[in-house]
Amino acid sequence: MTPPVCLLLPGQGAQHPGMAVALYDREPEFTRVVDAFFDLLGAEGRTLRAEWLSGKASELFDDGTRAQPLLFVLGVAVGRTLCHHGVRPTALLGHSIGELAAATLAEVFDLPGAAEVIASRSAALAEAPAGGMLAVAARPEQLGEFLDDLVVFGGQNAPVQTVLSGPEHQLAAVGAALTRAGMAWRRVPARQAFHSPAMSVAVARLTAAFGRISLVAPRIPIWSTATAEVVTPDQAGSPGFWAGQLSAPVLFWPALDALLGTGDHVLVETGPGQQLSTLARRHPAVRGGASRVVPLLANRPEKDWSTWCAARDQLTELASSAANHS
Structure with missing residues (x-):
């Protein structure tokens, strides 16, 4: 029996120039969703x-x-295109902005509502202080001495990959301290201190934006990286729940672990960059072969189309086989 499909939807740091462009004009559903979203954003969408x-x-x-608007719409468009080809996910797990893409796929809010929220999010981020994030090869408990009121725990992507977040000046000092301590780290490609108190003003504006749109219970279970549990109907209907994730830590690894604790899955990353696929392959359920990982896009844009076609065909064949045996 084919394990159920869970879509993994990436967030900040996965972006690269040319990501998923190869699908545009080749996959009609992908093109339709992308164009609809950009049109809803008006002049900024055209840019x-x-x-x-x-x-x-x-x-x-x-x-x-x-x-983030690009990562959001690509996650939604790739997810909907996969569904259009007959592959129906039974669970969704999004990283940071990817969780809003998951909520759109689960129909917590529609695409026009999502566009309103993303526009408000971008306006708030434009006024946020300069900052960033560091991915550190260490467990959270090893990093206490490097944290303070400004540089904080921003998330856990894997057992030995922790994200720190904070304002630029303080974050640079922490990076230097980590180097002196012999700890490996890298900058996450970001210009804001996501998942830290520096986002508090943006959270307030985003809460108001979510309050202006309709929110309903998910049609597909969402494993939240804010709680490492399935989003409840009450949470789904709460503007503060969705907005608050901008300043809360991303618990990707605990959420993935909780998901795989319920049974085997085919973990399908909507891309780009395969970062979540790389992380998921570290999980014992994947290493042991019980669950598997299928990235839909490549690490380089010139390989996106061939990667997409191979993964799409593999997944549609699995879906067809499962339907014939049901």
């Missing part, structure tokens, strides 16, 4: 679409006002 389709990155490409 984003032109920059994305050019395959080139402006100096603001890693800024949340650019990267």
Whole structure:
């Protein structure tokens, strides 16, 4: 029996120039969703679409006002295109902005509502202080001495990969201290201190935006990286729940572990970049072969189409086989 499919939807840091452009005009459903979203954003959407389709990155490409709307719409468009080909996920797990893409796929809010929220999110991020995130090869409990009121625990992506987040000046000092302590780390491609108190003003604006749109219970279970549990109907209907994730830690590994604790899954990453696939392959359930990982896009845009076609065909064959045996 084929294990159920869970979509993994990436967040900030996964972006790269040209990501998923190869699907545009080749996959009609993908093109329809992307165009609909950019049209809903108006002039800013037209600018984003032109920059994305050019395959080139402006100096603001890693800024949340650019990267996050793109990552959001690509997650939704790839997910809906996969469904269009007959592959129906039974669970969703999104990383940071990916959780909003998951909520859209689960129909917690519709695409026009999502566009209103994403526009408000971008406006709030444009006013956020300069900051960033560090991915550190260490467990959270090993990093206490490097944290304070400004540089905080921003998430856990794997057992020995912890994210720290904070304002730029303080974060740079922490990076230097980590180096002196012999700890390996890298900058996450981001220009804001996501998942830290620096986002508190943005959270307030985002809460108001969520309060203006309709929120309903998910039609597909969402494993939240805010709680490492399935989103409840009450949480789904709460503007504060969705907005608060901007300043709360991302518990990707605990959420993945909880999901796989319920049984075997085919973990399908909507891309780009395969970062979540790389993390998921570290899980014992995947290493042991009980669950498997299928990335839909490649690490480089020139390989996106061939990667997509191979993964799409593999998954549609599995879905067809499962339907014939049901």
